[in-house]
Amino acid sequence: MIDLSNVSKTFTLHNQGSAVIEVLNDVSLTVSSGECVALTGASGAGKSTLMRMIYGNYRAQSGAIRVGGVDLVQSEPREIIQIRREVLGYVSQFLRVVPRVPTLDVVAEPLRAVGVGSDEARTRAKELLAQLNIPERLWSLSPTTFSGGEQQRVNIARGFAHPYPAMLLDEPTASLDAANREVVLSLIEEAKARGAAIIGIFHDEAARTRVCDREIDVSRFTPGMSSSSEAIGQYNESAA
Secondary structure, eight states, X not given: OEEEXXXXXXXXXXXXXXEEEEEEEEEEEEEOTTOEEEEEOSTTSSHHHHHHHHHTSSOXXXXXXXXXXXXXXXXXXXXXXXXXXXXXXXXXXXXXXXXXXXXXXXXXXXXXXXXXXXXXXXXXXXXHHHHTTOOGGGTTSOGGGSOHHHHHHHHHHHHHHSOOSEEEEESTTTTOOHHHHHHHHHHHHHHXXXXXXXXXXXXXXXXXXXXXXXXXXXXGGOSOHHHHHHHHHHOOGGGO
């Protein structure tokens, strides 16, 4: 379902004389349906960069990134948007939504984008928000006013609303209390059971052990850890 073949990525530091930093080199990996793979490695190894490449936020310099048989490296922007809408979900660490949109609609939106009726989409959104312990009194408010933990749970609800065949999870259990951590791990297990292929970053070792089938150390694809870390921190994402 997710297949990377000989993928490489460089960043150009325009504020440092257009220096070119090689961040990842010759990445090859495959994640099958129903499998969860953890990306591991020290800070700066390129874990988040690799996730963003798979999602199409960063374009690879070479190689192929296939999700559901579609090579995102060669795809047009409209094709990447369609893959994101129908096939590839992404739970990032930060909630980015349009201000003033009610939380219920934020969570329901991925379902409505694929043609699910408003009532059905909102019903699913209510189920997830209740499951993740977001008080009903908050559902009509914009999540931009919520605490960091509440925003994280809204982000998780939104990411699991549509049954994506493939998913990317960036620290989905970070900073959650025990009850909500259990909910998220159960959602991951349910997604695996229905056949989703999942790639995740889990610094929570117990969570990683529970839901992940294997680990891939991204450091082995990183030519020079210190340089890669500097590049990731300084690169302007808008130039990707």
